[in-house]
Amino acid sequence: MPAKLPPGFGIVSGRASAVYLVSADKAPSPPPYENDGFLQKVEPVAGGWKVSVLSTPSPLKVRTPFTPGRLPSSLNLPPSLGADLAKALAPCQRADEAVEAVLLTLKTHITYEEKPSFSETEQEVLKRGTASCVGMTRLAVSILKALGFQCREVVGLKLPARGEPTLIQGGMLHACLEVTYPGAGTVFCDPFATSGWMPPSFIVLRAGGGLEVGTLGTYAGGTARCLEHEDRIGFEPEAGVSCLLWRRAATATFTGNLLSGKLLGPLDAPETGAVQLRGPGGSVSMDLWEGNFFFRDLEPGVYTLALSPSEGQPQNAQVRLGPMDKRFLLFYSQHGAEGARPGAKP
Numbered sequence: 001m002p003a004k005l006p007p008g009f010g011i012v013s014g015r016a017s018a019v020y021l022v023s024a025d026k027a028p029s030p031p032p033y034e035n036d037g038f039l040q041k042v043e044p045v046a047g048g049w050k051v052s053v054l055s056t057p058s059p060l061k062v063r064t065p066f067t068p069g070r071l072p073s074s075l076n077l078p079p080s081l082g083a084d085l086a087k088a089l090a091p092c093q094r095a096d097e098a099v100e101a102v103l104l105t106l107k108t109h110i111t112y113e114e115k116p117s118f119s120e121t122e123q124e125v126l127k128r129g130t131a132s133c134v135g136m137t138r139l140a141v142s143i144l145k146a147l148g149f150q151c152r153e154v155v156g157l158k159l160p161a162r163g164e165p166t167l168i169q170g171g172m173l174h175a176c177l178e179v180t181y182p183g184a185g186t187v188f189c190d191p192f193a194t195s196g197w198m199p200p201s202f203i204v205l206r207a208g209g210g211l212e213v214g215t216l217g218t219y220a221g222g223t224a225r226c227l228e229h230e231d232r233i234g235f236e237p238e239a240g241v242s243c244l245l246w247r248r249a250a251t252a253t254f255t256g257n258l259l260s261g262k263l264l265g266p267l268d269a270p271e272t273g274a275v276q277l278r279g280p281g282g283s284v285s286m287d288l289w290e291g292n293f294f295f296r297d298l299e300p301g302v303y304t305l306a307l308s309p310s311e312g313q314p315q316n317a318q319v320r321l322g323p324m325d326k327r328f329l330l331f332y333s334q335h336g337a338e339g340a341r342p343g344a345k346p
Helices: 079-089 095-109 122-128 133-146 214-219
Strands: 007-023 033-035 038-045 048-055 150-158 173-181 185-190 202-207 223-237 242-248 258-264 273-279 282-287 292-296 301-309 315-321 326-332 343-345
Touching (some): 048 202, 122 133, 133 173, 223 292
Antiparallel strands (some): 150 173, 258 292, 273 282, 301 315
16 A cells, blocks of 8 residues: 655646626626736626636745744644644745645645535634635634734635536635735635635635625526636646645746646536556556646656546547656547537647
8 A cells, every 4th residue: 555645735837717607686796806816807798797717827936934933822723733733834934835834734634514604613613623615714814814914705606617507506605815925916725725826717706804695695596607718727746745735836846757637628627537647667547636637757758648538538649758848738528519629739
């Protein structure tokens, strides 16, 4: 049995965009919004709003120093969580390192639980050891503020890339947070998924003002339809860790060969399935992760990449990797759905 890898991060790069038609008669208009790496534009149209979102998780250069200190007792953290946080924060020298240490430690202690209630508190989360996005965001914000960070809660909609209208239900409301780094801008953090960025499947409905639902409940019963979607974000796992969160790069970290890519369907929606890589030294396989695959530290040579989607036809491609080569391949599903584009391209 292989050794268990310690928790860690993966790196994202590239860009992705989406355009949604959101209709909800009694709801307020989504606001225009921008931070470092995320841009949301809103245009009133017949029947609702056209919301255009662009996600560009380029390298984030934070130079704000961080000096570890004692965690305030007012947080009432369980001893094990408090000890692990202090240990994770001790080596941090920059603000972004400290934020990521907090997020990763919380992710290892708190288990995600689907719970649409927006009333769960930090103490409920700590007592149960489980949280929805709401409780996890509240807890992360309280800890980061206690450490001196400028941050606030954000509530929005997490939408699928579907060409047909999708009913907006309570479970689509999603909470995350903003963190501001002096001199480096404001970024999103999703405590269960990302640090420094958000995909364009997220539409901002309210930034600041707490996590109470309020007028945002009027979106329930409306519809959302994805008009356009383009996904060109690549994922690179860091060596020797289990990637629990995905973050923007601060500096170039890549060493060794990397072959990554994704399998997409209509509207660039991620497909499910598995992928196998055969070449020098044998073969290795993995399940597609939200349409993505990644193989690193490969020997130079010729490889065969075999994708087996859950639906549709298998695909094979030969790839030649040279020393220190880094390749990204984009595949489209071949199950014949409207809008699908067969084949692969680098």
